[in-house]
Amino acid sequence: MFQKCGFADASGELEGAAFALIGLPFDSTTSFRSGSRDGPDAIRQASFNFESYDFEHDVDLADLDICDLGNMELGSDPAYAWETIKEGIALLPKSCVPIFLGGEHSIAPPIVEGLCRSRQIDLGVLVLDAHLDLREEYGCTRFSHACASRRILESKGVKAYTSIGIRSGSPEEFSFAKQNNVNYFTSREVRETGIDQVLDAALEDMQECERLYLSIDLDALDPAYAPAVGNPEPFGLTSWDVKRVVERLAARAVGMDINELAPAYDRGETALLAARLARGFIAAKVLKNRSRY
């Protein structure tokens, strides 16, 4: 009778919510294909394609307390967006697991900083990305999407960092990574050794971190799986690889984001994948029997 809105099965209030979806429609520093500000709503729309019951995890999302808070108003100034995201996170109950829908990748560092500060926790951060994103600044701003991982590494509460899916960066970024022991795995390594072996190594490097945060730049995936991103980069991860990462990290993750979806370049498949990953994260997080992970 009524038109559906918000994320599917997110019918609860923030108070008492186990999960909160938050749209971050920001894309002002986009350098190639713009439009990720429309990402959150495209993911919400796609979420209605799926059954509320996740048979693999034997979890019905309709039975869970999930709240969709809508989109933050982030304006167009990257410094303003950064502060607004941090302030917004401080308003979330500590018991709820936030899932942020981007927006470009520049949304991730203020999320990480906001979570560490407002919850007074340390985090291990796992980033899935085709790009190193280790630039000091890009396009005259330190808040650019091309600086996302550099800013995450500077966050006080970040005790460990790993990125997976890397296949692009400048010579300066690769030498910064080398000089500073920035931990990353290329998409070729995933292809050659398999995602589980790469994840084993990544999680070993983050073993001192009880709590993890997962940031998924959809361009980590091959454009065959996720064509509608700001900076598509061939020879990427498969959708199965990323599903595996989400499932194995879910138990320790205090939150996640999915960023860089540019719906104007989509025939729906990238948004569907993003929505499915968010739903899979929720199901994997509440799963009681973890023996298979």
Ligand SMILES: [Mn+2]
């Ligand atoms: Mn990227």
